[in-house]
Amino acid sequence: MPTVKEPPFPRKRTRRIMVGDVPVGGGAPVSVQSMTTTKTHDIGATLQQIAELTAAGCDIVRVACPTDKDAEALPVIARQSTIPVIADIHFQPRYVFQAIEAGCGAVRVNPGNIRRFDDQIEAITKAARDHGTSLRIGVNAGSLDRRMYQKFGGPTAEALVESAVWEASLFEQYDFHDFKISVKHHDVPTMIKAYELLSERGDWPLHLGVTEAGPAFQGTIKSATAFGALLRSGIGDTIRVSLSAPPVEEVKVGIQILRSLGLRERSLEIVSCPSCGRAQVDVYTLAENVTEGLKDLTVPLRVAVMGCVVNGPGEAREADLGVASGNGKGQIFIRGEVVDTVPEDQIVETLIRRANLLAEEMGLE
Ligand code: SF4
Numbered sequence: 001m002p003t004v005k006e007p008p009f010p011r012k013r014t015r016r017i018m019v020g021d022v023p024v025g026g027g028a029p030v031s032v033q034s035m036t037t038t039k040t041h042d043i044g045a046t047l048q049q050i051a052e053l054t055a056a057g058c059d060i061v062r063v064a065c066p067t068d069k070d071a072e073a074l075p076v077i078a079r080q081s082t083i084p085v086i087a088d089i090h091f092q093p094r095y096v097f098q099a100i101e102a103g104c105g106a107v108r109v110n111p112g113n114i115r116r117f118d119d120q121i122e123a124i125t126k127a128a129r130d131h132g133t134s135l136r137i138g139v140n141a142g143s144l145d146r147r148m149y150q151k152f153g154g155p156t157a158e159a160l161v162e163s164a165v166w167e168a169s170l171f172e173q174y175d176f177h178d179f180k181i182s183v184k185h186h187d188v189p190t191m192i193k194a195y196e197l198l199s200e201r202g203d204w205p206l207h208l209g210v211t212e213a214g215p216a217f218q219g220t221i222k223s224a225t226a227f228g229a230l231l232r233s234g235i236g237d238t239i240r241v242s243l244s245a246p247p248v249e250e251v252k253v254g255i256q257i258l259r260s261l262g263l264r265e266r267s268l269e270i271v272s273c274p275s276c277g278r279a280q281v282d283v284y285t286l287a288e289n290v291t292e293g294l295k296d297l298t299v300p301l302r303v304a305v306m307g308c309v310v311n312g313p314g315e316a317r318e319a320d321l322g323v324a325s326g327n328g329k330g331q332i333f334i335r336g337e338v339v340d341t342v343p344e345d346q347i348v349e350t351l352i353r354r355a356n357l358l359a360e361e362m363g364l365e
Contacts, residue, residue, distance in 0.1 A: 007262065007263055008261075008262040008263075009232060009234065009262075011027065011234040012199060012233075012234040012235055013026070013027065013203065014026060014203050014204060014205040014206065015177065015203050015204070015205065016028060016205065017177075017178045017179065017180060017205055018105075018132070018134060018178075019031075019060050019086065019105040019106045019134055019238075020060070020083070020085070020105030020106075021084065021105075022059050022060055022083075022105070024134075024180055024205045024207075024237050024238045025180065025205025025237040026205070028237065029264075030231065030236060030237060030238060030239060030264075031059035031060055031237075031238040031239075032058055032059050032060075032238075032239060032240075032251055032254035032255055032258065033058065033059065033060045033061065033062060033086075033207070033238055033239065033240040033254075034053050034058050034061060034062070034240060034241075034247040034248075034250045034254075035061065035062040035063070035064070035088070035240070035247060035250075036050060036053075036061060036062070036063050036247060037049070037246070039070070040063045040064055040065060040070035040073050040074075040077065041067065041070045043076050043077060046063060046073070046077055047077060047080055049247065050077070050081045050082075050083065050085075051082075052248055053083075053247055053248060053251055054081075054082055054083050056248045056251040056255075057251055057252075057255050058083060058247075058251045059083060059084075059238075060083060060084050060085075060086060060105065060106075060238065061081065061083055061085055062085075062087075062088050062108060062240075063077060063087060064088050065087045065088055065089050066090070070095075071087075071092075071094075071095045071098040071099065071102075072098075074087055074099055074102035074103075074104060075101075075102040075103060077102075078102050078103040078104050078105075079103060084104075084105025084106065085104050085105055086104060086105060086106040086107065086108055086136065087099035087102070087104045087106075087107050087108070088108045089107055089108065089109055089110075090110055090143075093120050093124075096109065096120075096124055096127075097123075097124070097127055099133075100124075100127045100128055100131050100133045101127070101131065103131070104133060105134070106133060106134040106135060106136055107128070107133060107135050107136070108135070108136040108138045109135060109136070109137060109138065110138050110140060110143055118170065121170050121171060121173075121174065122174050124171075125171055125174040126174075128176065128178065129176065129178075133178075134178040134179060134180070135178065135179040135180075136179060136180050136181070136207055137164055137167045137168060137171075137179055137180075137181045137182070138181075138182045138184070138207075139160050139163045139164045139181070139182065139183045139184070140182075140184050140211055141160065141185040141186060141187075141190075142155075142186075142212070144159060144160065144163060145166075148160075148162055148163040148166075155185065155190075156190070157183075157185070157190050157191075157194035157197055158197065160183040160185065160194045160198075161183060161194055161197045161198045161201065163183075164181050164198055165201055165202070168202070168204065179204070180204060180205040180206060180207050180237065180238065181198065181205075181206055181207065182206065183195060183198055184209045184210065184211035185210070186210065186211050186212045186213070188210060188225055191210055191211075191226050192226055192229050192230060195208065195230050195235055195236070196230070199235045205237040205238070206235060206237055206238075207238045207240065208226070208227050208230060208231075208235075208236040208239045208240070209223075209239070209240045209241075209242060210222045210223050210226050210241075210242060211242060212242065213242045213243060214243075214244060215243070215244045215245065216243050216244070216245040219241065219243040219244065219245070219253075220243065220253050223241040223242070223253065223254075224253070224260075227239055227257050228257065228261065231257075231258075231261055231263065232261065239254050239258075240254070241253045241254045241257070265300060266300045266302070267298055267299070267300055268297045268298065268300070268301050268303070269300075269301070269302045269303070270287060270290060270291050270294070270303050271302055271304040271305070271316065271319055271322075272284075272286075272287035272290075272304070272305040272306075273304075273305070273307050273311075273312065273315060275307045278307065278308040278310055278311070279307030279325075280307065280309075280325055280328075281330075281344060283306075283307040283325075286305050286323075286347065286348070287305045289348045290303060290305055290348055290351050290352070293348055293351070293352040294351075294352060294355055297355060297359055299358075299359045299362055301320050301321065301355060301358060301362075302318065302319045302320050302321075303319060303320065303321045303322065303351065303355060304316030304319035304321070304322030304323070305322070305323055305351075306322060306323060306324040306325065307324075308324060308325065308326050309324045309325070309326040309327075309331055310326075312324025312325070312326075312331075313331065313333055313336065313338070316333070316336075317336040319335075320334065320335060320358060321333075321334055321355055321358060322334075323350075323351060325344065325347065329341050329342065329343060329344060330342050330343075330344060330346070330347035330350070332347075332350055332351070332354060334358070340354075
């Protein structure tokens with residue numbers, strides 16, 4: 001997990017649990033999760049998707065487990081996955097035991113339907129403890145416990161929190177503490193409020209998520225807004241961006257949110273100006289071509305593409321490498337100093353060449 005040495009702002013101290021070999025809470029780096037979209041019992045397809053998620057930087061993966069066939073596939077998936085697997089269990093208590101015995105890193109249970117096995121909580125805590133498996137108590141506005149729904153008149157932030165705290169107490173009565181909690185809601189202000197309230201009630205590690213966030217564009221904005229507000233307040237130990245899009249996109253967005261907050265080491269970052277009446281070049285095309293040309297560079301390099309020489313250098317002073325365009329030329333500058341001036345049609349190739357040289361100098365390519 002490429003992470004920063006020191007987070008740029010204080011994080012709330014939560015207790016630490018382990019999801020397989022990934023620490024969650026207690027100052028551990030904020031991990032990024034996603035969930036497979038394959039039928040879990042299609043072991044080949046599921047492992048293939050897990051491999052793609054792993055390559056994208058996913059730290060922990062969750063798989064659905066709605067049928068016997070899915071539960072039976074868990075041992076192979078848990079063994080062959082290179083990142084910890086969380087089994088997502090609803091309704092069927094016996095799948096919880098199967099997932100624990102399969103070697104899953106964690107099991108997600110939902111208080112909205114866990115009442116059916118209240119009397120099995122003690123056995124679950126024993127099995128989880130014996131196998132070193134953690135749990136996630138996943139409260140969700142869409143499947144809120146009916147008693148809470150009635151008491152609070154709907155899935156309010158207070159209702160989600162009450163449900164989570166009650167569920168936590170069921171496990172805590174058996175001195176079991178290896179669980180994290182999520183209180184997901186589709187409405188960003190309600191979701192933020194729920195996590196803030198929950199964070200005041202205990203030191204549980206928290207899994208952040210906006211449920212049913214929507215298609216990629218809307219879901220990205222909702223997740224970035226919600227996670228940004230909470231993480232900046234120090235709340236949140238692991239995140240899952242939910243998108244109606246391929247899960248690899250969820251991972252990319254999650255990592256980018258953490259990088260934007262300074263919680264992950266940055267990689268290549270293209271900074272381009274929005275363009276304005278002063279622009280003397282097509283900034284959008286230039287930025288696109290530079291992005292495409294540098295897409296394989298994985299070094300923490302900030303490259304600025306600016307539309308004019310009036311404000312460009314000043315606006316990009318913090319960049320490692322940049323261009324400010326004007327009069328058919330591009331001023332190339334490195335860390336604020338002009339190092340070259342090239343014709344406009346050579347800007348892209350010059351930036352790519354200079355970026356690769358910088359990467360070599362940094363010894364990181
Ligand atoms: Fe406008 Fe120049 Fe700033 Fe780009 S760099 S937004 S063109 S002033």
